[in-house]
Amino acid sequence: MSADKHLQSWQERFEMAEAMQPLLGKLYRNQGVEVMIYGKPLLNASTIEIIKAHRLVRRHVGEKLRLRESFPFVQALSKLAVKQCRVDIGKLAVNYWRDHTDVSEIESYMAKELADAIDHADDVAPRDVVLYGFGRIGRLLARLLIERTGRSNKLRLRAIVLRGGKKGDLEKRASLLRRDSVHGPFNGSVEVDEENNAIIANGTYIQVIYANSPDEVDYTKYDISDALVVDNTGIWKDEAGLGLHLKSPGASKVLLTAPAKGAIKNIVYGVNEGDITPEDIIVSAASCTTNAITPVLKAVNDKYGIENGHVETIHSYTNDQNLIDNYHTADRRGRSAPLNMVITETGAAKAVAKALPELAGKLTGNAIRVPTPNVSMAIISMNLNAETSKDELNEYLKDTALQSPLQNQIDYTDSTEIVSSDLVGSRYAGVVDSQATIAEGKRAILYVWYDNEFGYSCQVVGVMQTMLGLTTLSLPA
Known part of the structure; x- marks a missing residue:
């Protein structure tokens, strides 16, 4: 040519x-x-x-x-x-x-x-959503909800709730929505309405509410009703704490974007969202790591059976670590996050059992925080009940990523050059790196990348839709 x-x-x-x-x-x-x-x-x-x-x-x-x-x-x-x-x-x-x-x-x-x-009934009313907290996950959820703006949108972001309220706070919050060092600029327009204490993003009017406790807000004052409150703060993790949200007029359900304590259901979208009933008013979307590994573990367990295994998470540093050495209540996390690899604990391996009970007691886990701002990796080492090979296992996972009910959770790459920054913005819960797969006999090791911010946020939106009965038909099946 x-x-x-x-x-x-x-x-x-x-x-x-x-x-x-x-x-x-x-x-x-x-x-x-x-x-x-x-x-x-x-x-x-x-x-x-x-x-x-x-x-x-x-x-x-x-x-x-x-x-x-x-x-x-x-x-x-x-x-x-x-x-x-x-x-x-x-x-x-x-x-x-x-x-x-x-x-x-x-x-x-x-x-x-x-x-x-064709002529699918559109009789489901739009539902109000409130983001309680506006940190990394909160702002990415806002982006995902705003990109769906339109007459047919069923998930309507109505408000964000923040602590503080000092002079200049509103503009700074809007600025953080406009610009993101990892995920790039907001795709659209963000304006500030100082008089009414609101942010308008791509035509979506978002009321900004300041409160120090979940039970301090009367959402009905802002014409918000029957709302799903998505708690991104991580401060309250049990039924008593999260239940405070339900004392606020206008709030009807709560979703936690972190692992929950007690009997609260931990949901990994694509795996066990069917466990959510209309009566469930407090639900957890589990952790980013649990979301990344559970779909892959389910796929492997369904075909080969997993006798036991270990998950080692190579995780980007997070906001609860220190930029430079300073006091921290947790072991090792006080050391400078951009300068050190930091061994820490993760409950993700045990949390898998809440979404996939057949793996209860079969997995151990640990984590290493590393000096990257986003995108993590889970190394899953397993003893299987049936023999396989690298090619067979990869072919099965590739087919799972393309054709199975888990196709929206699992992605697959055969690139020999892919690195963590290439996965920024991935909408999948996890991406199987086939070039790193090790399998011989009944032993297998999988390397699964995941955008621990954006990919997880996409999973959270799926749980939100399920909680509100807004499931979407996907075609072809």
């Missing part, structure tokens, strides 16, 4: 990606349809991100998906009366082109494949 042809090919792809954008936006805003390509969401994606999403299909099926092959599917989708669902046009297109050579049957094919979502 000549130099001019390369440029012409790029121009054609770019223009087709640009043509996709308004169709994708209207599908979401008007019909509640989220379009994906092999799990990669295209909501608010740039032209370059759309092109890259198509190239990533090669990882899954061995060849890239061309935009001219997928664009007719977006056009056909925009003509169908589909509502409130996720549609993976990547999978639909790849499956179609395996058996067809022209576009003549695409519309009838789409109508058949998406029959369950």
